[in-house]
Amino acid sequence: MSIGSSPPSVRPPGGGRRAERLAPYVLIAPAVLIILVLRLYPLLLGVNYSFTGDGERDGQAVGLDNYTELLKDPVFRTALENVGLLVLLLPVAVAIPGLLATFIHLRVPGHRFHRGVYFFPAVLSPVIVGAIFNLLLAFDGPLNSGLGYLGIGPVDWLGDPDVAMFTVVGVHVWATFGMALVVFLAGFSTLDPSLLDAARVDGASLPRVIRHVIVPGLSRTIQFVVVTTMIGMLTSMFGLLYVMTSGGPEGSTYLPEYYIWIQQGQMNRPALASAASTVLFVIMLVVGLAQIALLRRTGRES
Incomplete structure (x- = not known):
């Protein structure tokens, strides 16, 4: 080989190319296994268990009896109505942190202090928050x-x-x-700052910006926040409900999550609780997909 000439390229053998193709699957295999064993399999067991009976009919197939009983239960219907209320209030729950993040990003006076203060409640336990309020x-x-x-009369908030x-x-x-x-x-941090600079030069108002x-520019971030906020509302309010209202007054603050705990933990009706869990999962899936579709269409129109 002459001086200065590049060495000949060495092609990896067939086994090496096969290992490269398999490497991504090997790396994600532990995560997929965890999801299948700890998430999907229990979900399927719960769905299957929802078609069995409680009490004297424990383990017996009862078809859709549990779901029929859920629809006849006024407390569960109230829980579903409260889910609808959460969906209506979701834009407010997303707009508040979105607007605050906008003000912080635009560096309003005291934005560093505000950043720490706004995050502080997130580190508190729901039990502590409920007791304080x-x-x-x-x-x-x-x-x-x-x-x-x-001069305003007292309000019985709870x-x-x-x-x-609304209070909870x-x-x-x-x-x-x-x-x-x-x-x-x-x-x-991923938003192109030149777009904001161009909007300022054009004299665009803050609402138009x-x-x-x-x-x-933040359409994907908004989609993520909308879905995670909705999931949090449906599955992470148990602590507040338990401490602040215990489902009252008159069952008005029941959510499916709290209803499931009552049926499983106090009424000893795991099959009915499984049916309620399945309904909650379907609601989360439908609402999440509908919100993503709506946000994507809104982003394209904008």
Whole structure:
């Protein structure tokens, strides 16, 4: 071989190419195995168990009897109505951290202090949060005392069936939006700053910048936050419900998650609880897919 000439390329043998093709599957195999064993398999067992009976009919196939009983149960229907309420309140729960992240990204005065303060509630236990707000929202608590100084009558925040669910949802949003705020801030790091600069040069107002620049640029981040926030509302409010209202007053603050715990843990009806779990899973799946489809269409229109 002459001096200065490049060495001949060496092709990997057939076994080496096969190993390269298999390497990605080998790397993801542990995660897939964990999902199959700890997630998918228990889910299938729960769905299958929902078609069996409780009590004297334990283990016997009962068809759709459990689902029929759920639809006849006024408490479960209230839980489903509350799910609809959560869907209606979801835009507010997503808009709050989104707007705060926007102000922080635009470096409003005190943005560093605000960043830490807004995230602080996310590290608190739901039990602690519930206990704190039980004191603040008591009928003779500080909040109603402050309203009294303004000439406003006291509000039974946790004892009025028409108000209690809104109160618990508001506390949940306050306690959890810090995580969504962090996700939005991470999304802003991927946003092209030249687009914001061009909007400022053109004299665009903040609402127009948000609608035509920020929302399209953060469409994937918004999709992620919407889905995770909805899942959190449906599956992570048990602690607050248990501490603040225990499903009351008059069952007005029941959610499927709390209903499942009551049937499984107190009524000893695991098959009915499995049916309620299956309904909750289907609701989460349908709502999540519908929200993603709507956000994608909105992003294309923008």
